Amino acid sequence: MTHVNNFEYSRIAEIQSQIRHLTAEYHDLTKDRATRHRRPEFKMPAGACFDDRDRTEAVMAALDLELTGGRSVVEFERGLSEKIKMRSSIACNSGSSANLLAFATLCDPSLDNHIKKGAEVITSAVEFPTTVAPILQYGCVPVVVDVEPQIGNLNLDALEEAVSSRTQAIMSAHTLGSPFRADHVREFADLNNLWFIEDNCDSLGATVAERPAGSFGHLSTLSFYPAHHITSGEGGCVSAQSVQTATIVRSLRDWGRDCWCSPGEDNRCMSRFDWRLPGLPDGFDHKYVFTRVGFNLKMSDLQARVLMSQLQKVDTFTERRNRNWEILYSYLHDCRGVILFTNAEGTRPSWFGFTFMLTNHSKLSRRQLQIALEQSGIGSRVVFAGNITAQPMFRGRQMRIIGDLPVANRIARDALWVGVYPGLSEEDMHYMGCRIRSLITEGN
Incomplete structure (x- = not known):
């Protein structure tokens, strides 16, 4: 039996090597053809940039049937956190979902000073709609300020006038790859006891005061749509500075469940059947305890494999x-x-x-x-x-x-x-x- 298994493993490795080689060759033969995101005779404003490694990672993930979120998503989250200097990152299915998750997290009642319905949130007049949409979706009031001339970002001089006794947060995006002084915004937010969500969907790789854009907010967001700096076709991410907010983001992303096990993992808490919760039978399976009204906004491992390759570039x-x-x-x-x-x-x-x-x-x-x-x-x-x-x-x-x-x-x-x-x-x-x-x- 051992001899057969060794033969099988050897044959699998051989096939994988052949597929990798053929995928790279296929990429070289087809890389210049027209696609929806690449028209060789047209100077597109944005588009995906894939190489043979990106394509190979996608093929190998599909070959392994890594079709839901798992180990590769976790590895990508760690790599991204290191890149942008945030404590934690939680991958999701789009940048718009990332903005929704970030705002929903700050509305969670478990947080001190959580955002309440009717609260005011300062934002910029020149934004992509899904930066502002969560403010409306959660029953809050956008406080809209103008942008800086010849820069197009949130006008920091207007923050003092915009803040009121009802203000609880600032949520704004770095415009078209040019970041605003997020360090100054964070200082203002801290002085006024406000949350700060830094929408970094357009500006991965930019810096503010020699620190990565996306590292200043209590939460920051990214998009991996084909037009953006790195891509997996669709995809997004929320990065968090604290363990508490990261835990809430992950729970909301994963149906609102209380369990923190990764997909395919069981009993990380070592007390899966020992919980006692009001209204539920003693020992009710903790994997099916839901403490938040959440979503299902997960990223697949196939996307994460491509993004890990893209992140290196x-x-x-x-x-x-x-x-x-x-x-x-x-x-x-x-x-x-x-x-x-x-x-x-x-x-x-x-x-x-x-x-x-x-x-x-x-x-x-x-x-x-x-x-x-x-x-x-x-x-x-x-x-x-x-x-x-x-x-x-x-x-x-x-x-x-x-x-x-x-x-x-x-x-x-x-x-x-x-x-x-x-x-x-x-x-x-x-x-x-x-x-x-x-x-x-x-x-x-």
């Missing part, structure tokens, strides 16, 4: 993003028709896109420019939802707006961004810079 991806940004800057920094967005002092971006606002000197309106760019093979996007308070989702909603939001309104009307992601070559960037300048200054 964060620094390289950041260098390429910033190089591509610099090339576009060289073409447009002295162009009268645009105002370029830059980063706050004391920060190092990991640029998600190259953002600019058109001025009266531009030969084309933003709509005209976007159409002309598409016809030139260059993809572009507006900045998230523009002034988010103008979006239909806010109609009839209770909110408090600080001032008239002139910068957000200008961004909604005149701002645009184009890609700098690592899938774009230096040649692509030179073409884009030259073409954008020509359209703005000459109209053709």
